[in-house]
Amino acid sequence: MFGTLIRIAWRNLWAHKAKTLVVGIILTMGTILVLLGASLLSTLDTSMSESLIGSIAGHLQVSDANGKDKLVLFPSPVDGTDFGHLDKFKELRSEIEKLPEVEAMIPMGFAFAFVFGGNLLDIKLAEIRKAMVTGLDNLDAKEKRRYTATRDHVKRIVSLLSNDLKNVEAIVNKETADKAMIEGIKDVRIVARDEWWSDFDGSVEKKMEFLENKVARMAIGEDLIPLRYMGTDPHRFAENFSRFEIVEGKMIPKGKRGFLLASWYFEEMVKHKTARRLDKMKDRLADEYTFETDDQLKDMRTKNKRQYKEITYQLDDPAAEQVRKVLQDHLGTKETDLPKLVTSFMDVTEANFAARYKLFYDAIAPHLQLYRIKVGDTITIRGVAKGGYPTSVNVKVYGTFRFKSLEKSAMAGVVNIMDIHSFRELYGHLTADKEAEIKEIRQDSGIDEVNREAAEDALFGGDDADSGVVEKIGEEASAVFDEFAGVDMQAGAADYAKRLENRTYTQDDIDGGIVNNAAIVLTGKEHIWPVKAKIESMAKAKSWPLRVMDWREASGNVGRFIGVIYIVLLVAILGVYGVALFIINNSMVMATMERTREIGTMRAMGAQRRMVLGMFLTESLTLGAVFGAIGSAIGMAIVGYLGSVGIPAVNDILVFLFAGPRLYPALQTWHIAAALALVLLVTTISSLYPAWLAARVQPVEAMSEE
Amino acid sequence: MSDPIVRLQKAQKIYKLGTIEVPALVDIDLDIRSGDFAVVAGPSGSGKTTLLNLIGCVDVATGGKVFVDGNDTGAMTERELTRLRLNRLGFIFQSFNLVAVLDAYQNVEFPLLLQKGIAPSERKDRVNGMLDAVGLGNHGHHRPSELSGGQRQRVAIARALVTRPRIVLADEPTANLDSKTGAQIIELMKELNEKNGTTFIFSTHDHAVMNQAARSIELVDGRIVSDDTVGAAA
Numbered sequence: 001m002f003g004t005l006i007r008i009a010w011r012n013l014w015a016h017k018a019k020t021l022v023v024g025i026i027l028t029m030g031t032i033l034v035l036l037g038a039s040l041l042s043t044l045d046t047s048m049s050e051s052l053i054g055s056i057a058g059h060l061q062v063s064d065a066n067g068k069d070k071l072v073l074f075p076s077p078v079d080g081t082d083f084g085h086l087d088k089f090k091e092l093r094s095e096i097e098k099l100p101e102v103e104a105m106i107p108m109g110f111a112f113a114f115v116f117g118g119n120l121l122d123i124k125l126a127e128i129r130k131a132m133v134t135g136l137d138n139l140d141a142k143e144k145r146r147y148t149a150t151r152d153h154v155k156r157i158v159s160l161l162s163n164d165l166k167n168v169e170a171i172v173n174k175e176t177a178d179k180a181m182i183e184g185i186k187d188v189r190i191v192a193r194d195e196w197w198s199d200f201d202g203s204v205e206k207k208m209e210f211l212e213n214k215v216a217r218m219a220i221g222e223d224l225i226p227l228r229y230m231g232t233d234p235h236r237f238a239e240n241f242s243r244f245e246i247v248e249g250k251m252i253p254k255g256k257r258g259f260l261l262a263s264w265y266f267e268e269m270v271k272h273k274t275a276r277r278l279d280k281m282k283d284r285l286a287d288e289y290t291f292e293t294d295d296q297l298k299d300m301r302t303k304n305k306r307q308y309k310e311i312t313y314q315l316d317d318p319a320a321e322q323v324r325k326v327l328q329d330h331l332g333t334k335e336t337d338l339p340k341l342v343t344s345f346m347d348v349t350e351a352n353f354a355a356r357y358k359l360f361y362d363a364i365a366p367h368l369q370l371y372r373i374k375v376g377d378t379i380t381i382r383g384v385a386k387g388g389y390p391t392s393v394n395v396k397v398y399g400t401f402r403f404k405s406l407e408k409s410a411m412a413g414v415v416n417i418m419d420i421h422s423f424r425e426l427y428g429h430l431t432a433d434k435e436a437e438i439k440e441i442r443q444d445s446g447i448d449e450v451n452r453e454a455a456e457d458a459l460f461g462g463d464d465a466d467s468g469v470v471e472k473i474g475e476e477a478s479a480v481f482d483e484f485a486g487v488d489m490q491a492g493a494a495d496y497a498k499r500l501e502n503r504t505y506t507q508d509d510i511d512g513g514i515v516n517n518a519a520i521v522l523t524g525k526e527h528i529w530p531v532k533a534k535i536e537s538m539a540k541a542k543s544w545p546l547r548v549m550d551w552r553e554a555s556g557n558v559g560r561f562i563g564v565i566y567i568v569l570l571v572a573i574l575g576v577y578g579v580a581l582f583i584i585n586n587s588m589v590m591a592t593m594e595r596t597r598e599i600g601t602m603r604a605m606g607a608q609r610r611m612v613l614g615m616f617l618t619e620s621l622t623l624g625a626v627f628g629a630i631g632s633a634i635g636m637a638i639v640g641y642l643g644s645v646g647i648p649a650v651n652d653i654l655v656f657l658f659a660g661p662r663l664y665p666a667l668q669t670w671h672i673a674a675a676l677a678l679v680l681l682v683t684t685i686s687s688l689y690p691a692w693l694a695a696r697v698q699p700v701e702a703m704s705e706e
Numbered sequence: 707m708s709d710p711i712v713r714l715q716k717a718q719k720i721y722k723l724g725t726i727e728v729p730a731l732v733d734i735d736l737d738i739r740s741g742d743f744a745v746v747a748g749p750s751g752s753g754k755t756t757l758l759n760l761i762g763c764v765d766v767a768t769g770g771k772v773f774v775d776g777n778d779t780g781a782m783t784e785r786e787l788t789r790l791r792l793n794r795l796g797f798i799f800q801s802f803n804l805v806a807v808l809d810a811y812q813n814v815e816f817p818l819l820l821q822k823g824i825a826p827s828e829r830k831d832r833v834n835g836m837l838d839a840v841g842l843g844n845h846g847h848h849r850p851s852e853l854s855g856g857q858r859q860r861v862a863i864a865r866a867l868v869t870r871p872r873i874v875l876a877d878e879p880t881a882n883l884d885s886k887t888g889a890q891i892i893e894l895m896k897e898l899n900e901k902n903g904t905t906f907i908f909s910t911h912d913h914a915v916m917n918q919a920a921r922s923i924e925l926v927d928g929r930i931v932s933d934d935t936v937g938a939a940a
Contacts, residue, residue: 001819011807601803605817606792699764
């Protein structure tokens with residue numbers, strides 16, 4: 001019987017080719033969509049989880065249940081970041097690491113700060129100061145040349161700054177603008193005049209004071225580098241996050257304070273902009289983009305041409321002379337104007353790019369400050385403590401790091417790593433014993449003699465503050481400075497910094513303090529839910545105020561990304577299948593009407609109602625099976641193709657989500673099963689009503705004549 | 707003499723069209739014996755089709771009783787009636803009513819498939835046997851659209867008889883055929899009646915056909931006005 005039903009179904013479908021084809025195309029599309037979607041989503045889910053688990057999130061994140069905001073590892077601008085803190089990390093760690101599925105629990109804390117990348121003017125002024133220490137008259141011939149070049153460079157920087165400020169002046173409203181700004185512009189203009197420099201060497205002390213105090217501040221803008229960092233136990237972080245690797249420099253030694261710059265961030269934010277653009281152009285040309293067709297390439301070339309100052313500004317006269325010669329030779333021109341030479345040098349094409357790229361790094365880059373922060377530098381990081389007061393720490397940059405296969409991802413590359421002690425200091429998480437320790441070091445260094453209150457009293461006159469005698473304050477202040485001078489403050493501070501840098505902390509020190517949140521790395525992904533439940537019940541039993549989240553939840557919007565794709569896909573599938581449902585239902589209701597007599601005849605001959613029901617269901621199932629199979633075949637071919645060539649990650653977020661530059665979707669049996677099940681479900685549902693109508697046809701209908 | 711295979715006792719059928727009652731059959735008393743070759747005649751609207759429908763269990767009487775092969779059809783469920791039709795009755799329709807997408811062989815096979823439990827080899831023998839019997843042994847693979855009207859009705863006859871029913875009901879089987887073909891069809895039915903002893907009841911208003919019947923029942927306005935071989939009717 002079933003064979004005959006199939007035969008009837010098949011032949012009926014065949015008899016209505018046009019209708020079957022329309023329905024079939026829709027069902028095929030639906031099946032392809034489901035198959036592609038399922039494959040894409042599950043591959044993406046895997047890659048995303050690899051990225052997130054392997055870089056920052058770990059499998060689980062625990063944070064303070066009483067924190068004002070819920071922990072978000074990748075906060076969007078609207079997410080609050082007051083996550084609270086865990087103050088018994090040591091106890092938590094020892095309890096949680098007892099669970100057999102737990103590999104490690106790593107302390108963490110995220111914050112945002114600024115770091116001062118050496119200002120060129122500051123650097124040059126510091127060089128002059130160094131010459132002044134020797135005494136301008138005591139310089140040997142070589143040192144003298146160096147000094148002169150530096151001095152003239154400063155002059156040129158100021159003159160360029162003055163030109164820039166002219167533009168600023170043109171757009172600021174004189175009446176409403178900040179007074180200090182207007183004053184500053186005036187000061188810069190004074191220095192930009194040649195007369196000001198005529199007796200520079202003679203009154204170098206006075207002139208330098210003016211430059212340092214009045215002029216340098218006007219050039220400060222671009223030297224503040226924004227920095228997002230994570231305070232952690234670097235050693236254990238590196239051990240447990242499989243994708244972590246050092247790129248340049250070395251790992252922070254175990255137990256030491258230190259800083260690691262994310263490689264991506266280092267290149268993108270810290271590197272000389274022109275050089276960075278040349279690097280990017282090189283990559284893009286290697287990917288076979290052309291200036292003709294690619295806007296990004298064109299844009300980078302235009303910027304490099306227009307922003308020649310990024311180079312010329314940094315060259316003192318001897319360096320400028322060398323670069324000029326190199327460029328004249330290379331370009332084969334007699335042009336002497338350096339900006340013009342740089343501009344035409346930067347007007348690269350596919351043909352000359354490789355040569356010019358090489359020349360840039362060989363002959364120009366050595367004269368430039370290629371990175372504003374260098375590996376080995378000690379940087380000053382300025383942040384805002386939890387309480388709102390400004391804090392700063394000095395910390396040595398040991399190296400740069402990246403997460404394997406996420407080299408090009410901004411998302412993975414934007415978080416830098418800092419030791420937890422510096423983090424706690426910046427964040428204002430100072431425990432009693434840490435304060436004692438710092439006090440001790442200060443004492444040893446001889447700078448603790450002036451405590452803050454005493455200094456403030458001395459500076460602002462304590463109870464006498466009301467008297468408002470400015471002169472007196474000045475007197476007392478200079479007395480304090482004298483006191484500092486007596487103990488050689490600079491040497492003391494340097495000693496303090498050195499001692500902090502060299503200090504080795506024990507694991508107890510690291511774990512003993514406050515942390516903001518902690519990542520838990522498990523032995524396998526499958527343990528996520530059970531361990532989450534275990535920790536939650538553990539926290540309940542011990543009344544720890546813990547919030548436990550899986551990597552997806554903790555990552556915030558990034559984790560929700562897959563949910564968004566899922567919804568988009570769902571809407572598309574619902575749309576296609578909604579249309580399919582409607583069309584199949586309609587056409588089968590029509591068919592029921594047309595076939596009333598045939599159905600009546602079958603019923604008269606002794607077919608039961610359920611046989612008629614079965615006949616219609618078989619017809620729709622055949623429809624579903626045939627086009628489901630076609631759709632699956634096409635879908636499999638598409639997934640197979642994509643799986644071999646990969647879907648390119650067109651932006652940084654995608655690189656991160658794809659866990660690499662390309663996503664290679666893979667097919668699993670259940671994807672096909674799901675696609676087929678869904679298409680069969682849809683066709684079955686859409687035929688239920690017409691089948692029910694058909695089963696209600698009375699046998700007597702067979703007798704009626706049309 | 708055996709019990710009648712069909713017995714109607716004061717059977718009536720009244721159609722309701724809104725509030726108006728239209729009597730189609732009024733107090734019909736009729737016995738049909740096994741092996742009868744009976745024609746139900748009468749003008750259009752006289753109730754021929756309704757009578758056949760009641761006997762064929764595709765419709766139920768609104769009054770009186772209808773017994774088919776000993777079963778009181780008024781007391782049976784829809785499912786039981788369907789089973790009775792499947793196993794005891796065969797139908798031949800005025801418009802042949804073949805399943806368009808199945809070929810002649812498959813059309814004849816269909817009721818055997820509904821019956822279930824018949825071995826494929828026996829099914830094949832019986833279908834081929836029936837096709838031979840109606841003279842279409844070589845047309846098994848033709849679709850209805852590839853057959854003439856007469857051939858289609860032969861297929862329909864084969865289909866009606868393949869289950870070896872006790873009774874075959876034919877509602878105006880020759881109405882859509884020319885007179886020569888119609889005569890051949892009646893001839894065929896009569897032949898099968900004589901050979902197998904299958905009871906045939908058919909309706910017609912064709913006098914040539916009526917003359918072929920062994921028994922002629924005439925209806926006018928839902929009542930039997932003549933029954934030329936008076937049976938056991940009370």
